[in-house]
Amino acid sequence: MAxxxxxxxxxxxxxxxxxAVGQLTAADAVLLAGEPDDTWAAVRLTAVLDRLAPGAPxxxxxxxxPDELLTALPATARRGRMPTxxxxxxxxxxxxxxxxxxxxxxxxxxxxxSPERLHEAVDVLLSGVVTSRGRLWxxxxxxxxxxxxxxxxGLRIGDAGPxxxxxxxxxxxxxxxxxxRAAAAALRWDPVHGDRDVELVVLTHRQPAGLITAxxxxxxxxDDELAAGEDAWRALPDPFGAWHxxxxxxxxxxxxxxxHTSTTDREDRSR
Numbered sequence: 001m002a003x004x005x006x007x008x009x010x011x012x013x014x015x016x017x018x019x020a021v022g023q024l025t026a027a028d029a030v031l032l033a034g035e036p037d038d039t040w041a042a043v044r045l046t047a048v049l050d051r052l053a054p055g056a057p058x059x060x061x062x063x064x065x066p067d068e069l070l071t072a073l074p075a076t077a078r079r080g081r082m083p084t085x086x087x088x089x090x091x092x093x094x095x096x097x098x099x100x101x102x103x104x105x106x107x108x109x110x111x112x113x114s115p116e117r118l119h120e121a122v123d124v125l126l127s128g129v130v131t132s133r134g135r136l137w138x139x140x141x142x143x144x145x146x147x148x149x150x151x152x153x154g155l156r157i158g159d160a161g162p163x164x165x166x167x168x169x170x171x172x173x174x175x176x177x178x179x180x181r182a183a184a185a186a187l188r189w190d191p192v193h194g195d196r197d198v199e200l201v202v203l204t205h206r207q208p209a210g211l212i213t214a215x216x217x218x219x220x221x222x223d224d225e226l227a228a229g230e231d232a233w234r235a236l237p238d239p240f241g242a243w244h245x246x247x248x249x250x251x252x253x254x255x256x257x258x259x260h261t262s263t264t265d266r267e268d269r270s271r
Contacts (some may be wrong), residue, residue: 017152021052021131028077029069030058040100044205047102048130051203054092085147085160086181089134089201098209102130105209107216109198110190111226112139112233117219119239124215125150128207134200135160138240139221139233142196146240157240165194 001007001014024030030053036042049058057072073079076092089106096104115138125132129150136146136157147160164185167173174182185195198220202212221233 014156015152015154017131018149018154018156021151022149024049024052025131025133026078026083027053027056028073028079030056031061031064031066031069032058033061044100044102047099048203048205050099051094051102051104052131054094056092084178084181085135085145086178086184088180088184089199101206103204103209105202105204105212107134107198107200107202107213109137109217109220110188110193111198111221112137112142112196113198113219114221114225115140115236115238115240118216121215121219122148122150122155124207124212125202126153126155128205129212130203130205132200132202135198136200137163137196137198138238139225140236140238140241142230142233145196148200163194163196165196 001012001016001019004016006016006019007014030049036045049056055074055076057069057074059069090104094104096106113136118136118138125148131149131151133149134147136148138144138146143162143166145160145163146157148155148157150156164177164182167177188197189195200216204212225232
């Protein structure tokens with residue numbers, strides 16, 4: 001964005017791909033301008049839109065007036081509500097099969113990531129991938145949910161607020177929790193770890209799904225590491241820790257999502 005004079009702030013380090021994907025995933029409707037280069041490009045574009053914006057009505061700019069498109073908005077349209085890191089990642093039930101080498105891969109786990117092995121594994125999200133996004137449980141930072149998003153060669157990681165398991169019996173904090181988030185957490189609640197988990201969706205283009213899931217699985221704590229306990233996890237070397245050393249402003253589930261770019265070799269390379 002900065003290279004094209006489009007940065008929103010002096011510190012805006014987003015890539016064009018990150019902005020485009022972010023706008024698309026939050027869109028209630030999609031208006032397409034221009035024509036794909038060929039039939040294969042058209043099929044591929046449809047496959048991407050079906051998976052990033054399922055249920056959002058779309059039309060071509062030269063064939064439909066925007067007002068007509070707006071009348072087709074479904075009841076589930078956000079209508080200006082900004083997405084949060086704890087929204088359902090597969091809202092709208094996007095297809096999970098592969099079309100034109102485009103596939104949506106879901107990765108979930110009920111144990112945390114090793115920070116060092118995850119740092120090595122993120123390369124799999126930067127090659128042959130359209131976009132990835134999701135919540136991470138990082139062993140070295142067990143109190144906070146971590147948000148990851150990538151598009152093209154750009155990767156950002158930031159603080160997504162506290163896990164609900166850290167709220168204890170504080171009724172005031174619980175009153176601020178979004179009901180849908182609370183209900184989703186209750187369905188997966190673990191007696192020991194509460195709502196902590198890993199949930200990622202990756203829209204891949206020619207990157208094999210098995211390669212993605214294998215790399216991420218290898219980055220999870222092993223059984224022995226898991227049994228060592230939370231005190232041992234907190235002492236693990238953490239390449240993602242630099243951005244999180246600053247005082248955290250978000251102190252309740254209602255606070256605004258604060259996405260800061262983590263300083264890692266991958267992100268430096270992708271800018």
